Amino acid sequence: MELVCPAGNLPSLKAAVDNGADSVYVGFKDDTNARHFAGLNFTGRTFEKAIRYAQDRGRKVFVAINTYPQPAGFGRWKKAVDQAAEHGVDALILADMGVLDYARERWPELNLHLSVQASVTTAEGISFYHENFAIKRVVLPRVLSVNQVAHVIAGSPIPVEVFGFGSLCVMVEGRCLxxxxxxxxxxxxxxxxxxxxxxxxxxxxxxxxxxxxxxxxxxxxxxxxxxxxxxxxxxxxxxxxxxxALEEPTSLNTLSILPKLREIGVSAIKVEGRQRSPAYVAQVTAVMRAAIDQCLQNPASYQPKERWMRELSDVSEGSQTTLGAYHRPWQ
Ligand code: SF4
Incomplete structure (x- = not known):
């Protein structure tokens, strides 16, 4: 299972790479990505440095261009796709069909991943995007139980990425108003x-x-x-x-079910948090790296260490963690 980690700036990207991320995902400094906060994200020079830092160390860089353009703004989304492609990134993470179509036509060799923002929860939906836009990977929304994820993977024509740690949205991603x-x-x-x-x-x-x-x-x-x-x-x-009344502040933590995620065929584990600090990225990446390595080496004897759980709780919302929708015994 590949470990995909967030980077809102260059120090976070270095923290992710140095602590064992296989891939890092980033965004540009505008509304083309779903973490458009002041002081975050990348522009020309830092973007180049970020790509070089990761790729020189054999890691992949994905660029999230995963918001939905408004009618008058489509040019910005095209520009973001072009900028990422021209810099030789490893994949784009997209949600909007118009942006997917543009990227597919303009940059046919580029890997396209379907963002969690597209909210696709069925193998049939994934097949549609695969057939029409040649997506190579899908990121599932954090609303499915483990059994439902297994069902989707069994019918999916492409690898499936799921969230392994980070803040939760109570809504299906891409649909919260x-x-x-x-x-x-x-x-x-x-x-x-x-x-x-x-x-x-x-x-x-x-x-x-x-x-x-x-x-x-x-x-x-x-x-x-x-x-x-x-x-x-x-x-x-x-x-x-x-x-x-809606949701207690808490973070998703899948350390205890990593062997199960491996068994059902999850291809990549994503960490949420491009808006979080480099210290958060370093801490979570190091723990997830150690846990995934141990799980892959010996899934039968794998147990999450108390220290890992404590370290992840320390950086969780409300200092508490949950399995979220993954743990729904009735589904
Ligand atoms: S569910 Fe909460 S965190 Fe997610 S988009 Fe809606 S308001 Fe924001």
């Missing part, structure tokens, strides 16, 4: 859920309020660790109770 509802900007078209320009931190006499475009997302008591205001992870008042 919560951020757009509050700010007018959606992760699917603008590239950022809860864009920083709309985030406010308010000190109050009894703690801190976090707001997204004026919408109160959470209130933290004095001394309580405050999280980034994301609508699906806010604490809301419902009746007489105030709680995480």
């Amino acid at each position: 919560l951020s757009s509802y509050a700010t007018g900007k959606s992760p699917n078209t603008y590239g950022a859920c809860s864009p920083g320009s709309h985030v406010r931190w308010e000190e109050t006499p009894d703690g801190t309020n976090t707001r997204l475009n004026g919408v109160l997302i959470d209130h933290y008591a004095e001394g309580e660790k405050a999280g980034y205001p994301t609508l699906c992870k806010g604490r809301f008042q419902v009746g007489d109770h105030t709680f995480y």
